[in-house]
Amino acid sequence: MLAGAVAALRILPPLTRLAQRYVDRTRATAAMLGRWQAGRRPHAGPVLLVALAVAVSALAWSLAGTTGRSLTDQADHRVGADLRLTETAGTPPADRAAQLARLPGVTAALPAWRATLSLGATAQPASLVAVDAGTATGVVRLRPDLADVFTQVTRARVDAPHTALPVGARRLTGRFTGTVTATDTTAPVRAFAVFAEPAGTHRRVPLGASRDGRAVDFTVDLPQDPARLAGFTVETTGPAKLVVDWQLRDLRADSRPVDLGGGPWHTVDRGGVTRDGTTATAAGDTLTARWVRDDDTRRGRGGSPVRLAVTRPAAGRVPLLVTPQALAALRLAVGDDTRLFLGAAEVDVHVVGTVEAFPGDTAAATVFADLPSLRDRIFHDRGLTRDVQEWWLSVPTDRHDDAVTAAGALTGVDVLDRQAVARDLAGDPFGAGARGALFAAALGAVLLAAVGIAVDVSATARRRATELAVLRALGATHRTVTRSLVTEQAFLAGTGVAVGLVAAALVTGAPRLTNGLADRSLHADLAPLPHQVRDLTIEVRAGADGATPTGAAGALERFHAALPQPLSALVDQRWQAAAVAADTATASGDVGPLAEGGTVRLGLRTQTGLPEATRLTAGTWPRTDLGRPVQVAVSQAVADTLALRPGVRLGVAAPGQPPADLLVTGVFQPARPADPLWAAMPQAVEPLLPINDGDPFVAVAVTDPAGLAAAGRAGLPVTHSWR
Numbered sequence: 001m002l003a004g005a006v007a008a009l010r011i012l013p014p015l016t017r018l019a020q021r022y023v024d025r026t027r028a029t030a031a032m033l034g035r036w037q038a039g040r041r042p043h044a045g046p047v048l049l050v051a052l053a054v055a056v057s058a059l060a061w062s063l064a065g066t067t068g069r070s071l072t073d074q075a076d077h078r079v080g081a082d083l084r085l086t087e088t089a090g091t092p093p094a095d096r097a098a099q100l101a102r103l104p105g106v107t108a109a110l111p112a113w114r115a116t117l118s119l120g121a122t123a124q125p126a127s128l129v130a131v132d133a134g135t136a137t138g139v140v141r142l143r144p145d146l147a148d149v150f151t152q153v154t155r156a157r158v159d160a161p162h163t164a165l166p167v168g169a170r171r172l173t174g175r176f177t178g179t180v181t182a183t184d185t186t187a188p189v190r191a192f193a194v195f196a197e198p199a200g201t202h203r204r205v206p207l208g209a210s211r212d213g214r215a216v217d218f219t220v221d222l223p224q225d226p227a228r229l230a231g232f233t234v235e236t237t238g239p240a241k242l243v244v245d246w247q248l249r250d251l252r253a254d255s256r257p258v259d260l261g262g263g264p265w266h267t268v269d270r271g272g273v274t275r276d277g278t279t280a281t282a283a284g285d286t287l288t289a290r291w292v293r294d295d296d297t298r299r300g301r302g303g304s305p306v307r308l309a310v311t312r313p314a315a316g317r318v319p320l321l322v323t324p325q326a327l328a329a330l331r332l333a334v335g336d337d338t339r340l341f342l343g344a345a346e347v348d349v350h351v352v353g354t355v356e357a358f359p360g361d362t363a364a365a366t367v368f369a370d371l372p373s374l375r376d377r378i379f380h381d382r383g384l385t386r387d388v389q390e391w392w393l394s395v396p397t398d399r400h401d402d403a404v405t406a407a408g409a410l411t412g413v414d415v416l417d418r419q420a421v422a423r424d425l426a427g428d429p430f431g432a433g434a435r436g437a438l439f440a441a442a443l444g445a446v447l448l449a450a451v452g453i454a455v456d457v458s459a460t461a462r463r464r465a466t467e468l469a470v471l472r473a474l475g476a477t478h479r480t481v482t483r484s485l486v487t488e489q490a491f492l493a494g495t496g497v498a499v500g501l502v503a504a505a506l507v508t509g510a511p512r513l514t515n516g517l518a519d520r521s522l523h524a525d526l527a528p529l530p531h532q533v534r535d536l537t538i539e540v541r542a543g544a545d546g547a548t549p550t551g552a553a554g555a556l557e558r559f560h561a562a563l564p565q566p567l568s569a570l571v572d573q574r575w576q577a578a579a580v581a582a583d584t585a586t587a588s589g590d591v592g593p594l595a596e597g598g599t600v601r602l603g604l605r606t607q608t609g610l611p612e613a614t615r616l617t618a619g620t621w622p623r624t625d626l627g628r629p630v631q632v633a634v635s636q637a638v639a640d641t642l643a644l645r646p647g648v649r650l651g652v653a654a655p656g657q658p659p660a661d662l663l664v665t666g667v668f669q670p671a672r673p674a675d676p677l678w679a680a681m682p683q684a685v686e687p688l689l690p691i692n693d694g695d696p697f698v699a700v701a702v703t704d705p706a707g708l709a710a711a712g713r714a715g716l717p718v719t720h721s722w723r
Contacts, residue, residue, distance in 0.1 A: 003503070046449070046456045050496025051503065053449035057442040058504030064435055068426075075422035076141035080360030081110070081392035082400065083407060084416040091387045093412070097199065100391055103406045105399025108139050111201045111371065111388040112360075115343035119365060124329035126365035128343055129358060131392060132200035133157075133319075133370040139394040141359050141418070148569060149321055152352045152561045153370045156319035160376035161263050161312040162196050162228035169227060169253035173219045174285075176249070178210035178234065182242035186211065189236045189246060194309075194385065195223050196230040200371035202385045204233065213245075222253065229258070230376070231265075231311025233383055234289070238306060241294045243277075246310065248287040257285045267291045268309050272345070272382045280310050309383025317350040318342070318373045324354055325365035334562040342369060344384050347377045354564050360392075449496075531679035535723055536563075542578070542718040549720055556608075556722050573676060575723050577607035578708040580652075580716045582683060582698050588651040588659055592643030599696035600642060602652050604632065604716070605681050606708045613677050619646030619666035624707035630714075632701035633666035634684075641687045642699060652716070660714035662701070680723065 085100070093099075100109040113130040131140065133153035142149075165172070178189025188209040195203045203223055208216040234246050251258045265280035267289045277292035289310040317337060322330070332338060337350050349369075358366040378384045391413075395403040400419060407415045426432070526534050538559060540549045556576045560568060582603030587594060594600055611621055614633075622631035634644050644650075644664050651659030670678060670685055678685050687699035703711075712718040 046453050047496045047499075049445075049449040049452040051500040053442075053445035054497050054500025055503040055507070056445040058501060059507055060438040060442040062504070062508040063438055067435060071422050071425045074425055075418050077357065077359045078361050078421055079416050079418040080141055081139050082141075082395040082418050083393040083403060084360065084418075085391040085393065085407060085410075085413040086416070087387075087389055087391075087412060088414055089412050090389065094203075096388075096391070097197075099410060100393065100407075103393070104402040105395045106393050106403055107396065108135060108394040109199070110135060110139050110392040111199050112390040112392055113343055113369075113371060113374070113386060114360075114389050117341070117367060119326055119340075119367075120329035120331060122329060124325070124365050125363055126326055126329070126367060127358075127362040128367050128369065129360055129362060130343070130369040130371040130374050132372055134372075135199075139392050142355070149353050149355055152568075153319045153321060153368075155557075155561070156316070156350060156352050157370055158314055158316040158318060158373035158376050160196070160230070160314040160372075160380060162230050163258065163260060165222060165227040165229060165253045165258065166256050167226070169222055169256070171219055172222055172229075172251070172253055172258075173217070173255075174207075174248055174251040175215050175217050176207060176210060177213050177215050177245075177247050178236070179213040179245045180236050180238050180242055181245070182238045185238045185242070187237045189234060189244065191216075191218075191246065191248075192233045192235075193220060194230045194233060194311075194379065196228045196372075196376070197223060198226065200375060201388055202230060202375060202379060204385055207232075227253075230379060231309055232287070233385075234291075234306075234308040234310065236306045237304060238293075240304070242306070243293075244289075244291045244306060244308065246289045246291075246308075249285070251285040251287070259284060260287050263312050265289070265310060265312055268311070268381065268383050270307055270345075270382050270384060307383060309379060311380050311383070314376045314380035316373070317348045318377050319352045319370050320349050321353050321355055321358070321368040322351055323357060323364065323366045326367055327351070327354060329365055334564070335558060340367075342367070342374060342378075344386050345378045345382050347374065347381070352561055353568070531676065531723070535676075535679075537680075537721055537723040539719055539721045542712050542720060552720055559722050575608050575677065575680075576721075577605060577680065577723065578705065578718055578720045579603060579605040579607075579681070579700075580708070580711055580718055582700055584654055584717050585652045586655075586696075587662075588653070589649065591648055591650075592641070593697055594642070594650075598690075599694075601696045601698045602650070603681075603683065603698075603700040604630070604652070604703055604708060604711055605684065605700055606703050606705050607677070607681075609677055610702055613671050613675055614668040615671055616666050616668050619664070622665055622702070622704045622707055624704055624710055626706070626710075629661035629663040630703055630707040630710050631663050631665045632703045632707065633668055634664060634699070634701050635686075636667055636669050637685065638683075638687050638699045638701070639664075639667045641689070641697065652711075654716050657715035660711050660716060664701075680721075 087096075097109065097111070100106060110131045113128070115128040117126040117128050118124065119126045133150040134157075136142075136150050140150075172193065176191050178191065180187055180189060188211040190209045191207040193205045193207055195205065197203050205220045207218040207220065210216045232248065234244065236244060238244075248260075251260065260282040261284060265282050265287065267278050267280045269275075269291070275292055278290060280287070280289040282288075287310065289308075291306070291308050293306070322332075327333070330338065330340075332351055334351050334353055337348065339346055340349050342349070355368070357364070358368050375386070378386070393403070393407070404415065404417050404420075407413070531537075540552075542549060556574060560571060560574060563571070580603050582601040585602055585604070587600040587602035589595070592598075616633075617636060619633070622633055624631045629649065634642075639645060644667070646665055646667065648664045650662040650664070652662055653659035673685050681700045681702075683698050684700035684702055687697055690697060708718060
């Protein structure tokens with residue numbers, strides 16, 4: 001800023017001369033006199049003071065804005081949403097979701113689970129937060145460049161086979177019986193229907209109690225559409241050795257039969273242990289379950305509770321996002337599978353990505369789980385349901401105060417307000433003092449500049465008393481003289497203001513400008529680098545018979561999702577390929593250089609995006625059939641060099657192996673030879689020609705996945721890669 005002010009002193013004389021030339025062409029006498037007076041003698045003091053005052057003021061406002069954004073970000077991270085409501089009793093009332101939906105301005109209400117974990121061998125303290133990843137983007141206050149991590153979680157969600165009930169149905173009816181076969185017990189068998197709600201939680205509805213096998217008819221209200229039946233829970237008590245038989249019949253939704261078939265059912269207890277004799281079968285609207293217990297460890301304890309779930313098995317692991325500290329404590333990498341105790345039970349999990357920190361007043365080591373996936377795994381594996389501890393709300397700014405007031409009137413919840421937290425942070429004495437000092441400095445600079453200008457005007461008027469009297473004697477009016485003084489000072493002040501604004505803009509904008517220039521420079525430096533240096537490539541050798549490696553299907557998506565942020569969002573293009581390297585395969589045939597005794601090293605490659613990146617000039621694209629020759633296509637340059645055309649047959653073999661038959665079916669031209677797609681196979685575009693006698697020709701032919709698989713079965717070494 002000081003350099004800018006000094007620069008203003010340097011540019012003032014030439015700027016004054018330019019202004020004089022301009023006003024000389026006009027008839028504005030006051031303007032001509034003012035510009036002439038400004039150029040007669042230096043006015044370093046006022047210009048310097050104004051430039052400094054404007055620059056300091058602009059910098060103070062800029063830093064105040066940065067501080068305000070920082071406080072907002074801190075409040076976003078601490079609260080995690082516009083409003084976060086915590087159930088003080090640990091268990092919400094049945095109509096809590098409906099209460100929140102009626103709050104003014106609330107656009108979304110996410111139920112959340114929260115728990116404290118101990119991770120790894122070191123028992124690292126950690127936080128578990130579970131919300132619905134599918135709807136979290138519009139509610140959870142995560143940095144915008146990390147919002148796509150929720151999409152990664154949603155793609156890996158657990159597949160739970162719920163029973164979809166008819167749209168618009170309002171009541172569920174049916175009949176069930178329950179029997180406990182044991183000595184000295186007459187305990188009733190209570191049953192509950194469990195519904196999967198769209199928000200990611202379970203709703204457990206009692207159906208009644210059956211004693212001694214008596215049939216119980218029930219009618220219960222269904223939740224709002226879409227209503228999905230997750231299964232049933234059965235509870236009773238009994239001795240260590242007992243058999244529980246439970247049967248559901250005539251299950252209907254508004255008089256329409258509910259089909260419970262279409263997949264296997266099982267009976268599980270909270271231990272998740274499969275017991276001999278335990279079964280569950282479904283046919284139509286009837287469901288029959290049996291559970292057997294013969295536990296020596298419980299003998300002599302009398303009646304003990306039995307809690308069962310009759311449901312369909314779920315498939316898949318619970319997807320997790322973890323912070324680097326949690327990942328280090330677990331000694332895992334992105335893409336790994338493990339088993340963790342998450343709040344209620346041990347579940348199989350899969351790490352899909354990392355985030356530097358997760359909002360919501362969490363620990364440094366935090367595990368984020370998709371709530372629907374976690375809910376389904378612990379229920380379908382162990383019959384457990386868990387109550388919601390928190391609600392994360394999204395509220396527009398113009399309705400925020402109304403929503404806070406209405407939420408505060410609810411019973412049984414503590415309200416954490418993001419805007420209130422931001423105000424508390426803004427009131428911190430150290431932060432407020434620093435901002436106050438900035439504005440005090442700016443105000444002092446402005447006052448000093450004002451005093452300097454006033455002193456300069458007064459001194460100028462006294463020094464020019466004689467000159468002003470001469471002007472008056474020559475006919476200049478008082479108004480003209482006054483306007484000339486105002487024009488002179490306005491010109492000087494305007495110069496100082498302009499220079500101060502430029503200096504402040506450079507000070508506040510230089511970091512962003514420098515970062516942008518550095519970013520473009522890095523891109524320019526990276527662009528010419530070989531793809532082996534610039535890109536990330538993962539290679540795996542195929543099996544001895546050319547078999548595709550296990551897990552290759554969908555690996556490109558998994559590798560992309562496993563990249564840490566922000567790398568995942570920076571991926572521009574990606575390819576999956578399989579290839580036989582040219583230096584491991586020798587061609588044979590009776591055309592071109594081969595007919596003249598030359599050596600041709602001919603590689604094979606298939607890659608995603610090849611058909612779209614080429615233009616056929618002859619023949620067709622390869623489509624290899626089982627038991628037929630491997631169909632290949634070559635570029636026009638390769639075809640001209642090796643005298644190839646559609647219909648030509650070749651052989652290609654690895655050392656010591658019989659040749660695989662090739663059939664040329666097409667000739668192509670690359671749509672864009674400089675496309676990064678061709679970087680890993682330049683010899684597919686332009687073959688390498690021999691330099692010395694005895695040197696081979698080197699070229700690559702492209703084929704389809706079936707063709708590469710056939711080449712692998714013929715003994716050619718195949719490498720699979722993901723770039």
